[in-house]
Amino acid sequence: DQQVKQNSPSLSVQEGRISILNCDYTNSMFDYFLWYKKYPAEGPTFLISISSIKDKNEDGRFTVFLNKSAKHLSLHIVPSQPGDSAVYFCAAKTGGGNKLTFGTGTQLKVEL
């Protein structure tokens, strides 16, 4: 039962362009969402998060959008840089809970 889905296993973008990574969820009890970035042989690194009371959160080149009615969120990276090449995981949690439910990840490749 995959409650958090990232349907694109990979994405290739040119340097300087926008990268858009998508995530869908099925559990309506999720109320906090996070994006993590992971390089090979390292643990995931927290990037940005959003509460369900908001529809947008921005931090530098990273913006997360949340569409609660569609149970969909997206991560925008602009401009994309080669160092952004990594696997990006979407994660979700319910209020008061400490357990994160992760998607399967999207491999982003930013090409020169």
Add this chain to the structure above:
Amino acid sequence: NADVMQNPRHLVRRRGQEARLRCSPMKGHSHVYWYRQLPEEGLKFMVYLQKENIIDESGMPKERFSAEFPKEGPSILRIQQVVRGDSAAYFCASSPPEGTYGYTFGSGTRLTVV
């Protein structure tokens, strides 16, 4: 990620042996979480511990797996009688008492069962 220390980084065990994975949380963090990543999958929650207490073990397999976080020392994830299907990357994360808005993950232990 280096502030959450996991060791060993790589562990090879023969089928039937025991595997012990260690995790030292960041300084000041009293909450520890273990996740497993199987090939081609996302991270799956296994267990959440505080010092001397298991808070949520809903993701732990019913048999062969156990976890502890003693008053002194690192958290230990123990897998008895390992099987090939246990081969995975095991990640530990920690957080401070006041919340889990963005765990800090360690670099993981890659377990290979041969």
